[in-house]
Amino acid sequence: MSEEPTHRKVALVTGANKGIGRGVAEQLAALGMTVLIGARDPGRGEEAAAELRAAGFGAYAVVLDVTDQATVRAAANRIDERFGRLDILVNNAGITGSGQVSPEDAHDQVPSSVDLDMVRAVFETNVFGVIAVTNAMLPLLRRSAAPRIVNVSSHAASLALTSDPDGPFAALLPSAAYSPSKSALTALTVQYANELRKDGVLVNAVAPGFVDTDSNNHTGFRTVAQGAAVVVRLASLGSDGPTAGFFDEEGSVPW
Incomplete structure (x- = not known):
């Protein structure tokens, strides 16, 4: 990594080589932050970082x-070693567990017939992976003057919304994997927020909406930029910002 101005905020976005994560990285970089592109594939991560650098932004790939x-x-x-701290962590990496289909079409997640190995795999990424990354980055976040953690959740995580037989999510197929994993993630968000409140670490969950990405085979109706905007807003909160919340672009999402 080359030298970067030390006054720049440093943000790590997991799963940032494409989709919502890539959009979040671009918007954080546009705010003048140094963005670390977390990606499983070194080549894809470096390609995304190089494109941001070519646009004049500070961006680096992290496997x-x-x-x-x-x-x-x-x-x-x-x-x-490079920065000595981390200001923002966006836990974006996630899987649906059903290949390139949306949760609405995930017939293999119906609770009565679900494959437990698939459920475990979804929780491994969407919940346990968030714990692993957050705990590893916390010592770095504690060195920041304004540490922020944003967990990318989903409206499908809302028990209030998904349990309403007359509500907007009534058409969703019952899910034993994706939706419960995101519900667990929002619950986990609250627990981290409660623990870290005294340290000034603001921790929130975000529902970006049904965004056009690979994970839903590009059936989403929101653009990546639209989905990323609310994530970026929570990632750049002032000291008087909320913590232990669950938000979308319109405000609070019911639990």
């Missing part, structure tokens, strides 16, 4: 598989 503790530790060590 990071949230389900591989060795790469998580290595990423934390690399950030420590």
Whole structure:
């Protein structure tokens, strides 16, 4: 990594070589931050970082598989050696568990017939991976003057919305993997926020909406930029900002 101005905020975005994560990285970089592109594939991560640098932004690739503790530790060590701190962590990396289909079409997630190995795989990335990355980065975040953690969740995580038989999500197929994993993530967000509140670390969950990405085979109706905007807003909160919240672009999302 080359030299960067020390006054720039340093942000790590997991799963940032494409989709919402890439959009978040671009918007944070446009705010003048140094952005670390977390990606499992070194080539794809470097390609995304190089494109941002070509646009005049500070961006670097970091090999990071949230389900591989060795790469998580290595990423934390690399950030420590180069920057000595981390200001923003965006836990964006996630999987649906159903290939390139949207949760609405995930017939293989119906609770009564679901494959438990698939459920475990989804939780490994969407929940346990967030714990692994967050805990590895916390020592670096504690060195920041304004540490922020944003967990990318989903409206499908809302028990209030998904349990309403007359609500907007009534058409969703029941899910034993993706939706519960995101519900667990929002619950985990609250627990981290409660623990870290005294340290000034603001921790929030975000529902970016149904965004046009590979994960839903590009059936989403929102652009990546639109989905990323609310994530960036929570990542750049002032000291009087909320913590332990669950938000979308319109405000609070019901639990």
